[in-house]
Amino acid sequence: MTTGVLRNPDFLRFLSSHLASELGANISRVALPLVAVLVLQAGPAEVGLLASLQTAAYLVIGLPAGVWVDRMRRRRVMMAADFARFVLIGSIPVAAELGVLSMPMLCVVALLAGTAQVFNDVADQTYLPRLVRSPQLADGNAKLETVRSASFLSGPAVAGALVELVGAARTISATALGSLASVLFLAAIRTSDEPRKDGERRPLLRGIGEGLSYLWHDRLLRMFVASSAMANLSVSGVLGLSVLFLSDTVRLEPGVLGALLTAGGVGGVVGGLSAGRLARRFGTARMTWAAAVIVPPFCLLLPMTQADWRASFFAITSFMISWGATMSNVGQLTYRQTMTPEHMLGRVNGSVRFLVWGTMPVGALLGGLIAAQLGVRQALWILLTGRALAFVPLLFSPLPRMREFDEAGRVQARS
Secondary structure: OOOHHHHOHHHHHHHHHHHHHHHHHHHHHHHHHHHHHHHOOOOHHHHHHHHHHHHHHHHHHHHHHHHHHHHOOHHHHHHHHHHHHHHHHHHHHHHHHHOOOOHHHHHHHHHHHHHHHHHHHHHHHHHHHHHOOHHHHHHHHHHHHHHHHHHHHHHHHHHHHHHHHHOHHHHHHHHHHHHHHHHHHHHOOOOOOOOOOOOOOOOHHHHHHHHHHHHHHOHHHHHHHHHHHHHHHHHHHHHHHHHHHHHHHOOOOHHHHHHHHOHHHHHHHHHHHHHHHHHHHHOHHHHHHHHHHHOHHHHOOHHHOOOOHHHHHHHHHHHHHHHHHHHHHHHHHHHHHHHOOHHHHHHHHHHHHHHHHOHHHHHHHHHHHHHHHHOHHHHHHHHHHHHHHHHHHHHOOOHHHOOOHHHHHHHHHHO
């Protein structure tokens, strides 16, 4: 039934916590650098450092976070992470009002808030199977991805309006309040939050090794990670060059540029809305495979963007990449949550997060280096060719022969 997962009161509370947290985070995505620029007169290098610190924690703490999440109550981890973000982000407007805000303080807050977000993300993906029955996992993941995409699309617009009304520093308060609202929604969930025991508690390094080993020995999971890492490496480079490409190379007006940049968010929302329905009709594994092979031809349109009707090429590629990424996220999360033993799920999710998200800062740096040597349009050809080929690892997995992920054991045994 289409509305089945929405009839679960605890899932609705979980979804509401996501809406509050994700909208706040995407307001912060615009407001935090604006605080640096408008309040502290930061330069490009300082703004770049601030952006990198927000995601650096995935590389530093991603693997240990998975081990610790497996030892703790996942909902409490999310609540603690959200409350930490409330305190950290909330300190920015207070410091600004007192006249003591500084760039070092902003950088420390960005790093610590990013660390809290790592724990939140790993615990989030690990907790969902407690709330939703296995047949509804794909639908639940699709609803969560829809909220993420809608927040990504609307957050910057809300941030821009708030900055105009109350200023950049006070706008950050919306992010802090979103985190606090998320804590309250999570606190209202009634489903048991007891961690499953797995014998004696392992040392940290052994726990990390178990997560990586499980990932490596599951062939489909291994190929999912390889494919997603290739995609993120390429797309992060494209995202880093997009504004420069549209403004300096294609020479579009700011209004047109802004409209084109929203296409990716729209694609993510459509992907989230359609993933659950397609999974029910065709099977979650088949839906995931279809998304992987439909997107690549559209990737090669973007480098052909020009300041005429071909400006639509940028929007089409952005829409399709985001649509495919959302569908893939739903499928991959559902596979991990279905096939991974619950006591291992935190470690496996932490390992995947580390390997897949760890390529993003590398891709952004690589894109800039290629553009400096060959030009922006040429760099986009190279990066998007890489994105188009990201499905290749999946050809060497059982995915093309599967309809549902619970067939994985049989298909891999025959391979």
